[in-house]
Amino acid sequence: MKLSHLDETGRARMVDVSDKPVTRRVAVAEGRVSMAAATVALLRKQALPKGDVLTVAQVAAILAAKQTAALIPMCHPLPLTDVQVALTPEEEGIAIRATVTTQARTGAEMEALTAVSVAALTVYDMCKAVDKRMTLEGIRLIHKEGGKSEW
Numbered sequence: 001m002k003l004s005h006l007d008e009t010g011r012a013r014m015v016d017v018s019d020k021p022v023t024r025r026v027a028v029a030e031g032r033v034s035m036a037a038a039t040v041a042l043l044r045k046q047a048l049p050k051g052d053v054l055t056v057a058q059v060a061a062i063l064a065a066k067q068t069a070a071l072i073p074m075c076h077p078l079p080l081t082d083v084q085v086a087l088t089p090e091e092e093g094i095a096i097r098a099t100v101t102t103q104a105r106t107g108a109e110m111e112a113l114t115a116v117s118v119a120a121l122t123v124y125d126m127c128k129a130v131d132k133r134m135t136l137e138g139i140r141l142i143h144k145e146g147g148k149s150e151w
Contacts, residue, residue: 020105025146029112031139033123034093039131050126054087057122061085064118065111078102
């Protein structure tokens with residue numbers, strides 16, 4: 001299997017996408033922060049020391065999606081046309097889903113994954129004072145469309 005991010009000598013490189021057509025591209029990623037039910041209860045009541053966890057995590061996720069190329073060395077900067085982030089409290093955790101849309105020559109998978117990751121890290125940061133056993137779980141791409149491969 002040939003990896004597109006390696007040159008003929010095996011060194012990392014940015015892939016040239018200049019010959020690809022500009023198309024609408026959508027990527028959806030999800031993940032979860034597991035935490036104690038008591039922590040979820042405090043979060044729902046906005047009773048955690050750092051404030052409104054879900055709103056702050058949502059804004060952090062959107063900002064992260066927009067900055068992905070600055071964080072991931074081989075990512076192309078993309079003109080994002082939409083970033084939707086949902087954080088849903090569950091019995092023992094927070095489910096996170098990010099949908100990123102662009103009109104570009106390459107997909108927005110990394111932006112969606114970055115959004116979910118930063119949302120999860122933000123939830124962790126804002127809840128760690130009351131719950132030391134939280135875990136970030138299942139961060140993965142679940143859908144992409146546009147370009148050569150869709151699923």
